Amino acid sequence: xxxxxxxxxxxxxxxxxxxxxxxxxxxxxxxxxxxxxxxxxxxxxxxxxxxxxxxxxxxxxxxxxxxxxxxxxxxxxxxxxxxxxxxxxxxxxxxxxxxxxxxxxxxxxxxxxxxxxxxxxxxxxxxxxxxxxxxxxxxxxxxxxxxxxxxxxxxxxxxxxxxxxxxxxxxxxxxxxxxxxxxxxxxxxxxxxxxxxxxxxxxxxx
Amino acid sequence: xxxxxxxxxxxxxxxxxxxxxxxxxxxxxxxxxxxxxxxxxxxxxxxxxxxxxxxxxxxxxxxxxxxxxxxxxxxxxxxxxxxxxxxxxxxxxxxxxxxxxxxxxxxxxxxxxxxxxxxxxxxxxxxxxxxxxxxxxxxxxxxxxxxxxxxxxxxxxxxxxxxxxxxxxxxxxxxxxxxxxxxxxxxxxxxxxxxxxxxxxxxxxx
DNA sequence: CGGCTAACGTAACAATTGTCACTGTTTTTG
DNA sequence: CAAAAACAGTGACAATTGTTACGTTAGCCG
Numbered sequence: 001x002x003x004x005x006x007x008x009x010x011x012x013x014x015x016x017x018x019x020x021x022x023x024x025x026x027x028x029x030x031x032x033x034x035x036x037x038x039x040x041x042x043x044x045x046x047x048x049x050x051x052x053x054x055x056x057x058x059x060x061x062x063x064x065x066x067x068x069x070x071x072x073x074x075x076x077x078x079x080x081x082x083x084x085x086x087x088x089x090x091x092x093x094x095x096x097x098x099x100x101x102x103x104x105x106x107x108x109x110x111x112x113x114x115x116x117x118x119x120x121x122x123x124x125x126x127x128x129x130x131x132x133x134x135x136x137x138x139x140x141x142x143x144x145x146x147x148x149x150x151x152x153x154x155x156x157x158x159x160x161x162x163x164x165x166x167x168x169x170x171x172x173x174x175x176x177x178x179x180x181x182x183x184x185x186x187x188x189x190x191x192x193x194x195x196x197x198x199x200x201x202x203x204x205x206x
Numbered sequence: 207x208x209x210x211x212x213x214x215x216x217x218x219x220x221x222x223x224x225x226x227x228x229x230x231x232x233x234x235x236x237x238x239x240x241x242x243x244x245x246x247x248x249x250x251x252x253x254x255x256x257x258x259x260x261x262x263x264x265x266x267x268x269x270x271x272x273x274x275x276x277x278x279x280x281x282x283x284x285x286x287x288x289x290x291x292x293x294x295x296x297x298x299x300x301x302x303x304x305x306x307x308x309x310x311x312x313x314x315x316x317x318x319x320x321x322x323x324x325x326x327x328x329x330x331x332x333x334x335x336x337x338x339x340x341x342x343x344x345x346x347x348x349x350x351x352x353x354x355x356x357x358x359x360x361x362x363x364x365x366x367x368x369x370x371x372x373x374x375x376x377x378x379x380x381x382x383x384x385x386x387x388x389x390x391x392x393x394x395x396x397x398x399x400x401x402x403x404x405x406x407x408x409x410x411x412x
Numbered sequence: 413c414g415g416c417t418a419a420c421g422t423a424a425c426a427a428t429t430g431t432c433a434c435t436g437t438t439t440t441t442g
Numbered sequence: 443c444a445a446a447a448a449c450a451g452t453g454a455c456a457a458t459t460g461t462t463a464c465g466t467t468a469g470c471c472g
Contacts, residue, residue, distance in 0.1 A: 059344040066340075080333050083326075112329075113322045119329070120289075120319070126332045127286050133339050134272075138265040140346050141383045144458065168419065177347045182459065184421060200468065201419070350428065374449065388429065390451060407438070407449070 004049045005101050008072045011117050020111070025102045029053070029094035036092040042081035044102040047074040051098025052159060054175075057090050064177035066090065067132045068159065076129035079122060082109055096160070148176060149186050153196060157205045165203045210255045211307050214278045217323050226317070231308045235259070235300035242298040248287035250308035253280040257304025258365060260381075263296050270383035272296065273338045274365065282335035285328060288315055302366070354382055355392050359402060363411045371409045 005024065006017050026049070029035055035046060035053055046053070046069075053069045055077060069075050069092070077090050082105060111118045139148055152172065156165055169183040176183070187203070190196040197204040211230065212223050232255070235241055241252060241259055252259075252275075259275045261283060275281050275298070283296050288311060317324045345354055358378065362371055375389040382389070393409070396402040403410045 057340070057344065059348045062348045064347050066343075076336065079329075080336065083330070083333075113326070116319045116322075116325070119322070119325045123285075123318075123325070123329060123332070124289070126329070126336065127289075130282065130286065130332070130336055130339070133336070133343065134263070137270075137272075137339065137343055137346065138263065140343065141270050142265045142268045146458090170419075179460065180420085181422085181461075184419095185459095188421080198420080352428090376449075385430065386450080387431075387452085390449095391429095394451080404450085 004099075005047070008047050008049060008101070009121060011121065012115070013117070016111065016115055016118065020103060020107075023104055023107045027100050027102060029098045029100060031094055031096055033094045034091060035094060035100065036075075036078075036088050036090070038088060038091045040088045041085070042078050042088055043105050045074055045078045045082070045105060045108045046092070047101045047103065048072065049099045049101055051094060051096040051100075053092050053098055053100070054095050055090055055092045056174075062177055063174050065175035067129065067136070068095070070159070073128070074125055076126060078105075079126060081105070082112065145176065145178060145182065146186050146189065149183065150190065150195060152176060153203065153205055163205045164199065165205065166201070167203060168201070210305075211253070214253050214255060214280075214307070215327060217327065218321070219323070222317065222321055222324065226309060226313075229310055229313045233306050233308060235304045235306060237300055237302055239300045240297060241300060241306065242281075242284075242294050242296070244294060244297045246294045247291070248284050248294055249311050251280055251284045251288070251311060251314045252298070253307045253309065254278065255305045255307055257300060257302040257306075259298050259304055259306070260301050261296055261298045262380075268383060269380055271381040273335065273342070274301070276365070279334070280331055282332060284311075285332060287311065288318065351382065351384060351388065352392050352395065355389065356396065356401060358382060359409065359411055369411045370405065371411065372407070373409060374407070 004026075005021050006012075009017060009020065012020070025044075029051070036042070038058060048069050048071055050071055052071075053075070055066045055069060055075060056063050057066050075092060077088065077092075081088070112122060113119075139151065143151075149172070152175065153165065156167065157163055169187065170180045173180045173183045187196065187198060191198060195206070210232075211227050212218075215223065215226065218226070231250075235257070242248070244264060254275050254277055256277055258277075259281070261272045261275060261281060262269050263272050281298060283294065283298075287294070318328060319325075345357065349357075355378070358381065359371065362373065363369055375393065376386045379386045379389045393402065393404060397404060401412070
């Protein structure tokens with residue numbers, strides 16, 4: 001357990017790693033299992049040791065994908081709750097079979113104040129997520145749905161290491177913040193252009 | 207000079223404030239003057255003492271508004287360059303007559319490592335900007351142009367403390383990532399609904 | 413195997429946004 | 443003042459996206 005956490009937290013002293021390990025819990029999540037529900041109080045900082053977790057956001061009735069948290073990464077929204085006690089305005093859901101380390105939030109606060117390399121690491125995490133989010137803004141602002149769909153499928157293919165994606169049109173639609181019918185229509189277009197094929201209930205890329 | 211910086215950096219020790227003051231420069235910027243050009247190397251962390259600076263982002267040929275930096279705030283993108291040496295992928299431009307404190311980046315790095323309250327402050331800044339950006343994503347994803355235009359004008363009215371905005375359709379268009387004609391069309395619609403009026407080359411809210 | 417259910421296909425239409433072309437008006441500048 | 447430049451108004455049309463409504467298919471499970 002020490003080793004897996006260590007691999008995700010490079011640059012920290014052995015003593016600190018030891019302390020982090022001893023205060024953290026490891027939990028497994030199945031695909032589609034919630035890691036954090038909307039409205040939950042955040043009591044831990046999750047770090048994905050293995051697998052992938054998606055974080056989505058609600059506004060009115062619309063839900064959309066913010067980003068994925070992959071191996072070695074942690075969830076920025078939990079950082080946002082490090083120094084405040086408000087409930088989560090988002091939900092996090094495992095996409096793959098995933099193993100997470102859960103660091104208790106009060107300890108994280110302590111480490112942040114007492115260990116510059118730890119706070120540096122947290123800041124790096126923020127930077128990464130900020131860039132990801134900025135990338136999403138650019139995607140949404142500068143590219144149309146078709147282009148974003150192609151990118152979405154390609155990214156997913158890389159993430160899941162397969163060209164044959166098991167994902168429903170409905171799920172794509174919510175991730176991209178649109179409706180199922182629109183995705184069906186666009187998938188037909190991609191099929192015509194040979195960029196993707198519907199194979200039964202799966203999607204083949206390329 | 208010590209006092210103005212102090213007001214923007216609450217919670218820091220007098221010694222640190224003194225050191226920050228002694229290493230920082232103060233500069234004035236006129237409206238539309240560039241604070242940072244796209245491609246610049248970032249050598250300082252700017253903190254807006256007075257006024258307002260807008261930060262915009264380029265992707266392909268499209269430019270769009272990321273956020274405003276107002277009194278007491280600093281620019282997250284400069285944080286992003288705190289631990290790396292890559293040129294700016296954005297530009298920052300004064301919107302109002304503004305006074306900025308420029309903290310040299312190498313000193314900022316040092317303070318970040320040696321002063322937990324300073325790193326805490328930086329993290330808080332990140333949190334704020336992250337929330338702002340997330341807010342933009344929600345706006346773009348969940349609301350149409352008309353709603354965003356109304357919000358844009360209202361926000362601007364609050365910022366500039368006046369109901370009579372001096373802003374061209376072209377400028378609104380680039381901030382919202384669309385074209386001038388579209389803004390003209392929507393302005394006409396707002397006028398019909400009594401939400402805003404074109405008064406010569408200015409726009410009256412309400 | 414047959415039926416049930418969730419997922420997909422699709423046509424038709426509405427709404428929004430993008431783009432072009434051209435006109436008129438205000439502001440600035442030589 | 444006159445010319446130039448910047449700004450605004452507008453109609454027409456295309457492209458994209460959203461919505462409704464209903465028919466079809468795949469895949470699971472008894």
